[in-house]
Amino acid sequence: MIFHFLRGQITNMDIYWHDMCVIVLILVFGMALSELSAKWEQRVYNDGEIFKVIQPSGYISCWKACKLSVDCADITFNKDLLYCGLIRKSPAVSPPIDLTTQLGPCNSHSCNVNERCVALSGGTAVCINAVVCEGKYYQNRCFFVGSAKASWYVGQEQCKASGGSLVTVDSSDVISLLSTMTSEGVYWAGGNDIETEGEWKWIENDQTITTNSWWNTGAPDVNSPGKNCLGVVTASGVWHDVDCSLPAVYICQKYITQ
Template sequence: MDYTFSIKGVTDIVCGARCTSTPYCKSFHYDLNTCYILNYPGIGSVNITSFYGSENWTDSCSVDGYPLYGGRFCMKMFKTNKIWSKANKTCNQDGAKLLIMKSEDFFLKKEVIDQHGGGHHYWIGGNDLEKEGDWIWNDGSPLQSNQWEAGNPSNLYDAEHCLEFGPLRFNDQQCFKPVFFICEKLKY
């Protein structure tokens, strides 16, 4: 396998975080506690765009109806269109929250979505409802990401305050648009 560099003795989450902090890294390979940061575009001949882990991604989870992914979080994709506030309420009533995709786990969660429901737009747990331009996750932490679609967040018509994901990156969207959604519960 061609790669730019590798790091031994790290977790898959650390590997993903290293990729997101490496300029132009679009993918990485993780196997047997070794992280391979793949070639920058145009260098070498390997073009791998998926996350490969040694863990079983579809283990059972201690949370009913929420499959375990990556060994640490449980996600449930709802293929029912709801506005953002109703999607958020559904997750909360289920003891969950809308999915949070921070940089350290972005690629792992993106791969799960791609494998189990790709090609759709989903509400996830970010918004700038309190103050325009101050994007936060539902846990109150700032949304700091370079995973926005080009030209976003755009706040088109001064009305896009909720975060959707799909099919590849983040997009700010009108909160009253009915969209599929993803809830998440932590395993621990």
């Protein structure tokens, strides 16, 4: 009897201490979350009062609304809630810090108003415009990814319907920028030799593609006449001649006058 009684008491004490530990952990975790939340709210609201809320709203639409308002200095945006808050200009405080511009090559790369810095491979960086471009803007071109995988032909038709064409990959900076736009292994670009076998041209302007170091070893393969379209390996930027009918993600471009 005594043994069973003591065992019951020990068991109850174990449960008690277990419950107490759980309560303490919850309180500590809750305080940490509260502190983080307070710091986030301070970062947002102390940079200037949110004077207008738009919900639902897309990120680009939010920036456009800010640009059209003379009182707007910046935005706060939640993609999960589609929440857009316009932050009023405040001469008493500095504008909010965009951490993406403080890291790596963006640390010493200045961009204009309404532009964001994108770090590229090789330690370089470029500025992109997030206001007038529904993708990434660079040197008068807006690059955007197609809605779904498709053949090269369908990709080009979809790009054309959007007022552009499959992308022209004409510099190392463009290759690096495009590598940040999709996680797929390969994407369609506008190069092709559909009209004349062996004569590769850009679909955008019909200009000839000269021999360059971006082609994979042995490519383009003159002994494979069925591979008439340009596929680019996303991670490395290496070019391959590919069967145009295969499905792949495609990247479009259209020219924008700022």
